[in-house]
Amino acid sequence: MQRHLISAADLTRDDAVHLLDTAEEMARVADRPIKKLPTLRGRTVVNLFFEDSTRTRISFEAAEKRLSADVINFTAKGSSVSKGESLKDTAQTLEAMGVDAVVIRHGASGAPYRLATSGWIDAVVINAGDGTHQHPTQALLDAFTMRRRLVGRDAGLGRDLAGKRITLVGDILHSRVARSNVDLLHTLGAEVTLVAPPTLLPVGIESWPCEVAYDLDSTLPKSDAVMMLRVQRERMNAAFFPTEREYSRRYGLNGDRMAKMPEHAIVMHPGPMVRGMEITAEVADSDRCTAIEQVTNGVSIRMAVLYLLLGGNEPAVSHTRIEEK
Amino acid sequence: MDTQQYESDARPVLEGSDIARVLTRIAHEIVERAKGADDVVLLGIPTRGVFLAQRLAAKLEEITDRKVPVGSLDITMYRDDLRMHPPRALARTDIPGDGIDGRLVVLVDDVLFSGRTIRAALDALNDIGRPRAVQLAVLVDRGHRELPIRADYVGKNLPTSLRETVKVLLAEEDGRDTVLLGAKRTSSGAQQ
Numbered sequence A: 001m002q003r004h005l006i007s008a009a010d011l012t013r014d015d016a017v018h019l020l021d022t023a024e025e026m027a028r029v030a031d032r033p034i035k036k037l038p039t040l041r042g043r044t045v046v047n048l049f050f051e052d053s054t055r056t057r058i059s060f061e062a063a064e065k066r067l068s069a070d071v072i073n074f075t076a077k078g079s080s081v082s083k084g085e086s087l088k089d090t091a092q093t094l095e096a097m098g099v100d101a102v103v104i105r106h107g108a109s110g111a112p113y114r115l116a117t118s119g120w121i122d123a124v125v126i127n128a129g130d131g132t133h134q135h136p137t138q139a140l141l142d143a144f145t146m147r148r149r150l151v152g153r154d155a156g157l158g159r160d161l162a163g164k165r166i167t168l169v170g171d172i173l174h175s176r177v178a179r180s181n182v183d184l185l186h187t188l189g190a191e192v193t194l195v196a197p198p199t200l201l202p203v204g205i206e207s208w209p210c211e212v213a214y215d216l217d218s219t220l221p222k223s224d225a226v227m228m229l230r231v232q233r234e235r236m237n238a239a240f241f242p243t244e245r246e247y248s249r250r251y252g253l254n255g256d257r258m259a260k261m262p263e264h265a266i267v268m269h270p271g272p273m274v275r276g277m278e279i280t281a282e283v284a285d286s287d288r289c290t291a292i293e294q295v296t297n298g299v300s301i302r303m304a305v306l307y308l309l310l311g312g313n314e315p316a317v318s319h320t321r322i323e324e325k
Numbered sequence B: 001m002d003t004q005q006y007e008s009d010a011r012p013v014l015e016g017s018d019i020a021r022v023l024t025r026i027a028h029e030i031v032e033r034a035k036g037a038d039d040v041v042l043l044g045i046p047t048r049g050v051f052l053a054q055r056l057a058a059k060l061e062e063i064t065d066r067k068v069p070v071g072s073l074d075i076t077m078y079r080d081d082l083r084m085h086p087p088r089a090l091a092r093t094d095i096p097g098d099g100i101d102g103r104l105v106v107l108v109d110d111v112l113f114s115g116r117t118i119r120a121a122l123d124a125l126n127d128i129g130r131p132r133a134v135q136l137a138v139l140v141d142r143g144h145r146e147l148p149i150r151a152d153y154v155g156k157n158l159p160t161s162l163r164e165t166v167k168v169l170l171a172e173e174d175g176r177d178t179v180l181l182g183a184k185r186t187s188s189g190a191q192q
Helices: A013-030 A054-066 A087-096 A111-117 A136-151 A176-187 A216-222 A244-251 A255-259 A291-310 A314-324 B002-009 B016-033 B048-064 B116-128
Strands: A044-049 A070-075 A101-106 A124-130 A165-169 A191-195 A211-213 A225-228 A266-268 B011-015 B040-044 B070-072 B104-112 B133-141 B153-157 B164-169 B178-183
Touching: A013 A136, A013 A176, A013 A291, A044 A054, A044 A087, A054 A070, A054 A101, A054 A124, A054 A136, A054 A291, A087 A101, A087 A111, A101 A111, A101 A291, A111 A124, A124 A136, A124 A291, A136 A176, A136 A225, A136 A266, A136 A291, A165 A176, A165 A216, A176 A191, A191 A216, A211 A216, A216 A255, B002 B164, B002 B178, B011 B016, B011 B133, B011 B153, B016 B048, B016 B133, B016 B153, B016 B178, B040 B048, B048 B070, B048 B104, B048 B133, B104 B116, B104 B164, B116 B133, B133 B164
Parallel strands: A044 A070, A044 A101, A101 A124, A165 A191, A165 A225, A191 A211, A225 A266, B040 B070, B040 B104, B104 B133, B133 B153
Antiparallel strands: B011 B178, B164 B178
């Protein structure tokens, strides 16, 4: 496996399956009375969040603490970044403190890649979402949820998602979740279909390894999982669709639409859900909606990523070498 | 190829029938020491300890006529040498439904060597529950302890030199039952 986790596209099929299998074992820890492992004792992980995200940050924090890492939370608000400090200076400060891993969330696409490859810092870099680019741990936890529900918890071990048909609906243009999912699901052998209004599809979508459709109703009956994406109004700088009501009528998932899905099919949502727009309360609260399960699985996946990137000797050894010089 | 070479050079110290016999003896010893096997839980350490634990459970059932809970305890994340190697793949931890609180837990492993695996297993047990007592059953004790740990039930005491390796092969994993004593290979893999 690579040293950093920057993009879901960097993962090979074997890496991804290994990660999912490891997460399955990590999930068992959550069922214990003492949800703690000594695996990362003495390692320091910084959660470097330049963009607000309570959900992802506490998920990483829970994973780090369950593995006994020392956790430092760094939010841009009220920090030196608001005084004008650059990413480079922040990175060098962290390096000087002997940080072993940096979990970074940044509004600019490519910031984690820059951090990992610029030589500013020697720590393992884990992308927790960058701009509209990638959110690999989200894709992994989605794939984990799909494998558990569609293949089985124990039966899924060692298996990928070959032949499963996954539909992603909504704001593909602004969605790093969609990008990461298309990459990872393709690697895992699933057939992905994107459904969105043409205005919410990015340029160059033809080169993505997936199908594109504009009509949700005809796609639903042949989907094993339907993932609704949040309409990211905060990233929208123009009118991408006439009205919310219009969007909801064409691309929102309601009870009638859910009934068109095969019986085994699941509804997914990366959260936060905007009830009434992309998903109705009826669907969000149904047994088929895995939104809450995805949150639980997120901790297991992040534990697996941290263990596989940080549990062994590679990053630690390179640190020792620097100190010895 | 490498493994085949090792196996042809190595000397068998326990054959299949010997392994069956020592496991029967260990099962009887467990029943005798625990005065029955009412509260015994067997936990095998992956990979081969799990198969040995399952075999012991079957023998205990024959002797006592009651089912003995058996599970597996992966100690990977509790190892003290994690940082010296690339991350290891995790094996299965499976604790029997009723848990281990107040039970007599018998840890089962194939080879007892430095004692570090057992130390890690004791740490792992700590996080899972509070057994009444913990005992250790091993198929082979090859010596060279690095920690003050001793087995309660030993299939065979096998004095070895550090230049030698002990390899346990079991039908469930390797197709046949045997314990091999061979020379240490320079490449990794033969020694644990």
